[in-house]
């Protein structure tokens with residue numbers, strides 16, 4: 001870390017009277033003469049030994065105040081946890097400078113005052129826990145944070161109405177024992193009353209006290225009616241005028257854009273090139289140095305280029321071609337946006353535009369080159385990539401048959417997804433994963449985001465793992481254990497990344513076996529399967545279609561056992577990918593033998 005960051009962190013810690021911290025021994029660190037990552041300051045965890053990623057200071061007996069300005073000088077900080085200390089005062093608005101925070105835990109402290117409105121700017125936040133403090137006032141617009149899955153604020157003095165959160169994602173929500181009032185927004189059956197207890201003025205479901213019905217409007221007198229018609233006419237007149245004005249502006253804007261474009265381009269892919277201010281419509285191919293190369297002063301003369309890896313489909317593809325081609329938005333995922341780009345009537349590519357990946361250009365390139373060296377027929381290769389300071393793009397061949405998730409979700413045009421095909425998906429995916437893990441183990445590159453929407457079906461309907469190693473992702477739910485008295489999590493970090501892929505693969509097996517998709521919470525499907533299996537109704541978990549097709553229950557149970565091992569909460573108890581592949585191959589062989597012998601009969 002830079003000296004500025006070290007000094008700011010030392011100042012941050014100095015404000016929390018760390019004198020009596022139980023972990024304060026020779027290894028405490030927290031002085032600006034050492035590096036937090038190299039000297040491993042207590043409670044600090046880093047990414048690639050170079051930037052601070054997590055600060056976990058639970059149960060450290062800290063008091064004083066939280067100096068958010070100093071803390072957030074560490075721009076890379078993703079996890080900050082201060083549970084169970086005695087820190088007081090306000091939560092300062094500078095907390096929003098920690099813009100990469102995904103987890104913020106402040107429970108069981110002495111914070112007071114209202115929550116800063118800037119908290120709502122932390123739009124990467126997934127888990128926020130401020131419970132058991134003395135916070136008061138109204139909640140900021142936290143419903144704007146679309147990825148929030150935990151919000152815990154029980155036992156504070158918060159008041160006002162509860163904002164209209166998207167409760168389908170927010171599955172760990174608790175505002176009980178505060179002073180909230182008014183109607184509870186529609187929780188769509190996702191929460192029960194325990195999330196809202198102890199707020200005497202709250203009403204509506206899931207609580208039992210209904211909200212008072214608003215008084216019915218008094219019938220208006222003819223005079224009123226007359227004046228409201230008059231008002232209506234006046235306002236609609238203004239409305240029409242405003243509309244004409246907006247249309248005029250739009251017309252002008254389109255005309256200017258057309259002139260600039262020379263009417264040539266129809267791209268929907270607005271890529272920011274390495275020139276800081278240019279957009280696709282301003283991009284001038286003639287400024288590039290070579291076919292694939294764009295240079296900008298901002299990159300200090302270094303070229304940022306579209307690197308085409310081996311692919312007959314996109315041979316000779318230029319960055320300009322990507323910009324010019326018509327693009328259609330296919331979907332927005334956690335890590336970015338996916339476009340279908342039509343290069344010519346016969347060639348479509350999928351362009352993944354990656355969001356918020358803090359990786360240097362050199363690291364990104366060497367990672368892509370390394371992944372490209374490891375090939376497997378069931379792993380979709382990256383055919384080209386682009387990396388500038390503002391943009392990271394990956395280009396894949398577009399797979400018209402879509403993903404396993406879509407397929408399981410019923411868009412199969414009436415075809416049944418039979419046991420043989422599902423076992424084939426399982427075995428090929430397992431083999432591909434085992435191969436990638438083995439080859440990339442030493443590089444520490446796991447898939448990081450394995451799920452059924454990242455398993456694509458190629459033209460022969462064979463599964464292909466897509467987006468391998470696209471992000472350095474840690475499994476948020478597993479990596480961060482709230483009981484952080486023991487925080488020695490890093491030695492095993494790399495191994496855990498691979499084991500997180502195994503967990504994810506186990507969920508895919510469950511999806512194949514049950515026909516049910518992992519929805520918002522991966523753990524829901526796992527819990528349901530465990531509950532059914534525990535009650536010895538094992539056959540009940542299997543997709544009815546498989547049962548009626550007469551699929552072998554014995555082999556389905558065998559595959560289920562593999563899945564359950566993969567999703568074992570204990571990382572160490574999970575098998576590795578080659579063990580998984582070996583067992584699934586054996587199940588497949590069994591299946592083939594039995595099909596063969598029944599065909600012989």
Ligand SMILES: Nc1ncnc2c1ncn2[C@@H]1O[C@H](COP(=O)(O)OP(=O)(O)OP(=O)(O)O)[C@@H](O)[C@H]1O
Pocket residue numbers: 330331332333334335336337338350352396397398399400402403449453454456466467
């Ligand atoms: N090469 C491809 N060809 C065809 N469809 C694709 C391709 N790559 C991805 N898709 C599909 O496009 C959709 C959006 O993909 P995207 O990767 O952006 O989202 P995601 O996988 O749901 O999320 P995440 O960002 O977490 O990976 C998904 O349904 C995915 O299956």
